[in-house]
Amino acid sequence: MTIPYFSYLISWFKKLVLATGVLALCAPVKGQDLKLWYKDPAARWTDALPIGNGRLGAMIFAGPGQERIQFNEETxxxxEPRVYSREGASKYLPEIRQLLFEGKQKEAEALAAEKFMGVLSGAGNKDVWFKEMRALKGLTGNPSAVNYDDSKWKEMIVPTPEGWEAAGWQGLDGAIWFRTTFELPESWKGKNLVLDLGKIRDQDFTYxxxxxxxxxxDAGAGRQYKLSASDVKPGKNYIAVQVLNYFDKGGFVGYKxxxxxxxxxxxxxxxSSALSLSKAWKFLVQNDEPPAVPRFQADYQPFGDLFLNFPGHDKTSDYRRELDLRTAVSRTSYKVNGVTFTREYFVSQPDQVIAVHISASKPGSLHFSAGLGSPHKYSSVRKIDNQTLALSLKVRNGVLKGESYLRVVTSKGKVSASGNKINISGADAVTLYLTAGTNYKNYKDVSGDPSLACKKALASVSGKTYGAVRNAHVKEYQKYFNTFSINLGKDTRDNIPTDERLKQFASVSDPSFAALYVQYGRYLLISSSRPGTRPANLQGIWNDLLTPPWGSKYTTNINLEMNxxxxxxxxxxxxAQPLFDMIDELRSTGRQTAKMHYNAPGWVLHHNTDLxxxxxxxxxxxxxxxVTGAAWLCHHLWEHYLYTQDKEFLKNRAYPVMKDAALFFxxxxxxxxxxxWLISTPSNSPEQGGLVAGPAMDHQIIRDLFRNCIQAASVLQTDKSLADTLQQKYKQIAPNQVGKYGQLQEWLEDKDDTTNKHRHVSHLWAVYPGNEINWEHTADLMKAARQSLIYRGDAATGWSLGWKINxxxxxxxxxxxxNLIKMLLSPAENGGAGSYVNLFDAHPPFQIDGNFGGAAGIAELLLQSQNELIDLLPALPSSFPDGDVKGICARGGFxxxxxxxxGKLNRVEILSKEGGSCSLRYGQKILQIKTAKGERYQFDGELKKIQF
Incomplete structure (x- = not known):
């Protein structure tokens, strides 16, 4: 009896230890808060906190007295829908190639610029508008005249380096008059003068x-006009400038x-003896309807703003705002006269609303107004009923229209609507539900009803308590977020505001901040790219500008993929499903471009795309x-298969698209x-060096596509003839080469400049995200790639830092x-790279790709699974001596x-999702195991199986 019972106790104890170990791996780190938090409201857009559900996004400024919630809708x-490809462009392809073969790069670029680029959107009648503006249409009198009455004009401080948009006039384009004066010093009489007005966008007429x-x-040239002594007079002199701005930043932008x-x-x-004209000038808008400017592609747009005004809330105590990554809920709290006021914000995927819940510790304390606004010129707000407002808008120079509804639900108190505001008084608690929709149905169809999404969303929350809406949101979000956890050390600094942690990160030990950054990246991806939505663009889903940097589009020569x-x-x-959905659509339009520009089958994508x-x-x-945007996107399809081992996805979704791209090349x-050798031409090495023949990046990506297609055809037992053809072509493609400086060559010729510090490291694609160059099979090329990166240097823009970390x-x-993580997680001050207060990546300006690249890079330090091996802790920094990770995925379906x-491995558990062979490596130890689908396998730090 004793021995069996003793054996039972030992067995029970072992199971307990095992269970405890598993729990230790799975449990969140004790004390790790996973919150971004601050002691002050947002002063700038890049201070505000982002929330989103993939379709709707919002930025929370959290001002106590005046709250701004800037929001977006992804479509x-x-x-408008149109043909972007140029009919007949393929006729010029042979000549462009020949010019490049002859070394006539400039001539090839000139011919390509004239005959090979995509088609611009339609232009307005610039000549007619220009003549009307110069003829002073819409004005009474001549603003250039000395005696012109400008007493009722508004004022603007000039210069405005980011255009007058930064002075509160977003969306303003057209003809604007400016006036100011200066007093001629006595000592200047009889002298010729210089009037230096800096750069003016786009055209000026200065009087x-x-x-x-x-x-x-010339928007890029400084205005330095000479005045003869006869042009000026004693005493007051009048300067008047008519500025004609057609698009984007306008006015006096000064100098860099x-x-x-x-x-x-x-x-x-x-x-030093000059008079300063940097001051408040008077200005008048003559006309804000300039002709449409032709554009290659479209811009992602802001939708509107929800403004909340709380009288008497300007002086507060105990202020705090935060973003909880565990629940995707932002929260603001503060005290006024002993009463605690609390706001919660989230964007619900189940109910498709932006929810704002406001409460107070004392009943009847809520007195505020809520209003809607939009930066779009063609927008208006109307009352639907005493609890509901509607915002209608139309995009300028486009076909899309939008509707947004704001519904207010109160607990006690009074509610009334007037004009563009809803007034609330004496309420215990208030919930605001904000919705938005457009007439976009798909990239070819804009026949939708923009109000439909709003009506559906409000119907969805009707009759539900705030708690029920919140719980449904959290449950849906956490089914994604809770699949992974990371601990890089005790969170000893969570009592320090996030902006202060950011300032101190490079100089103190704070590994948990890096873990927070990884989870923030995951939060941003969930919030900007849910299944059924459009993929995350250059700014995810968040944008407050009518003319955002680079259009806030999809840049496909690195940035979209890095997302x-x-x-x-x-x-x-x-x-990743939204990305795959977009790839299906790009395959369709890309076929047209392949035919028109290259007279080729299959599909092609160049370096940008849009809605x-x-x-x-x-x-x-x-x-x-x-030319290799499509091939790079196909890499993501293949990676999805490698990680999931989903053969149905490979057969029905991925391989047909990959095959089509391979047919093009x-x-x-x-x-x-x-x-x-077979080479890719015309093309370039993003985004430097001009138009060339045979950039290394192209060949790396094309080989990757061919190899993946060959493997996919083998898995699916199809297209053997095509696979054989691709195998033959694969062997003939120009190989990677080591140049005279020991570097991996970026171009076909050995012409790399070792002093070049360009942010793009395109020719290192085969190291990451590709895997053609690696330590196991191509060590010499790996050394050359490393040397190239040393030459390029560490300093970089935000997203480039993300790439270099990987x-x-x-x-x-x-x-x-x-060291690069420390650079990425440093304050983006004085226009530099790093991170903004809200941890958005700074290119600068904001681009979200650095957040995603940085998060992926930190994970890559802990696990790698290329080369059919799962490497544990392959590049563990000494700054992460202790930690654990749960739910990280490896190729092969593990x-x-x-x-x-x-710094030493302690324990590892593997879940095999699809079964099959698993090769596990830690240091010099390699373990081969055969796995069964759904089974878990546990090993100690020596890769010895834990037996029970």
Whole structure:
């Protein structure tokens, strides 16, 4: 009896230890808060906290007295369905290639710019409008005249380096008059003067005392006009400037050196004796309807703003705002006269509303107003009933319309609506439900009803308590977020506001901040790319500008792809579905571009796309003709298969798209007359070097596509003839080459400049995210790639830092990666790279790809699964000596949880999702195991199986 019972106790104890170990791996780190929090409201948009459900996004400023909630809806863009590709462009392809083979790059670029670029959108009648503005249409009198009455004009401080939009006039384009005066010093009499007005966008007509003294139509040139002594007079002199701005930033933008002032001074004398004209000028809008400017692609648009005004809440105590990554709920709290006021904000996917819940610790204390607004010129607000407002808008120079409804639900108190506001008084608690929709149905159809989404959303929350709506939101969100956890050390600094942690991160030990950054990246991906929505764009789903940087589009030569680097590895595979949906649409438009521009089968994508799925080359022939966007996106399809082992996805979704892309390159590749290799031309190495023949990045991506298609055909037992053809072509493609400086060559020729510090490291694609170059099979090329990255340097823009973090991880140099993590997680001050207060990535300006690239890079330090091996802690930085991770995914269909102490592996558990062979490596130890679907396998730090 004793021995069996003793054996039972030992067995029970072992099971307990095992269970405890598993729980230790799965449980969140004790004390790790997973919150971004601050002691002050947001002063700028990049201070505000983002929330979203993939379709709707909002930025929470959290001001106590005046709250601004800026919101977006993913389908509100400029533009319209149209053909982006140029008919007949393929006729010029042979000539462009020949010019490049002859070394005539400039001639090739000029021909391509004229005959090969995509089609611009329609232009307005600029000549007619220009003549009308110069004829002073819409004005009474002549504003350039000395005696013109400008007493009722408004004022604007000039210069405004980011355009008058930054002075509160977003969306303003057209003809604007400015006036100011200066007193002529006695010592300047009889002298010629210089009037320095800096750069003016786009065109100016500058008058002094009623005389036209200069005009330029060059937004990039400084205006330095000479005044003869006869142009000025003793005493007061009048300056009047008519500014014609057609698109984007307008007005007096000054100089890049913002300390440089607008001046008037005697010719030939020191500027130190000048009079400053950097001050408040009077201005008048003559006309804000300029003709449409032709565009290659469309811009993502802001939708509107919800403004809340709380009288008497300007002086507060105990203020705090936060974003809880565990629940995707933002929260603001503060005290006024002993009463605690609390606001909660989230965007519900189940109910499709932006919810704002406001409560107070004392009954009847809520007195405030809520109103809607929009930066769009064609927008208006109307009352639906005493609890509901509606915002209607139309995008300028586009076909899309939008509707937003605001519904107020109160607990006690009074509610009334008047004008564009709803007034609430004496309420205990208030919930606001904000909705938005457009007439967009798909990239070819804009026949939708923009109010339909609003009506459905309000019907969905009707009759539900706030608690029920909140609980449904949290449950839906957590089914994605809770699949993964990461601990990089005790969270000893969670009592420090996030902005302060950001400032201190580079100089103190705070590994848990890096873990927070990983989870923030996952939060942003879930919030901007839910299944059934459009993919995350250059700013995810958040944008407050009518003319955002780079259109807030999809840049496909790195940025879009980087957005999805964390998806598979960090257990967010469903978040990639919007990307796959867009790839299906791009395949359709890309076929048209392949035919029109290359007379080739299959599909092609150049370096940008938008809501309307343009695939033609845009902007400049020096960087816009880059042909491997489709092939790179196909890499994501194949990666999804590798991570999930989903053969149905491979057969029905991925392989047909990959095959089509491969058919294009099978036709597109041509023989280089000098080397005999097959090369890609015309193309470029993003985004430098101009139009060339044979950039290394193209060849790396094309080989990756061919290899993946060959493997997919083998898995699916199909298309053997095509696979054989691709195998033959694969062997003939120009190989990776090591240059004279020991570097991996970026181009076909050995012409790399070792002093080049460009942010793009395109020729290192085969190291990451590709895997053609690796330590196991191509060590010499790996060394050359490493040397190239050393030459390029560490300093970079935000997203480039994200890429370099991953590259150094692949080089297995974790401490070097960590140095770049510190650079990424540093304040983006004075226009530099790093992170903004809300941890948004700074290119600068804001681009979300750095958040995603950085999150993926930190994970890459802990686990890698290329080369058919699962590497545990391949590049662990010394700054992460202790930690654990749960739910990290590896290629082959495996999910892992493991822990480490003092830099050494402690325990690992593997879940095999689909069965099959698993090769596990830690240090020099390699373990081969056969797994069964759904089974878990546990090993200690020596990779010895834990037996029970």
């Amino acid at each position: 509100l863009w400029t533009g 002094v005392n009623g005389k036209l003294i200069g005009s330029m139509d 050196d913002t300390s440089r002032k607008l001046l008037v001074y005697p010719e030939g004398e020191q500027e 999805y680097w964390p998806a598979e590895m960090l257990n967010l595979s469903p978040m 309307w799925r343009g695939t033609a080359p845009i902007n400049s022939s020096t960087h816009g003709i880059w 099978n036709s597109f590749l041509v023989k280089d007359p000098r080397t005999g 590259l150094w991880a692949r080089f297995r140099e974790g401490d070097h990666s960590y 999910e892992l949880s493991f822990s480490w102490n003092a």
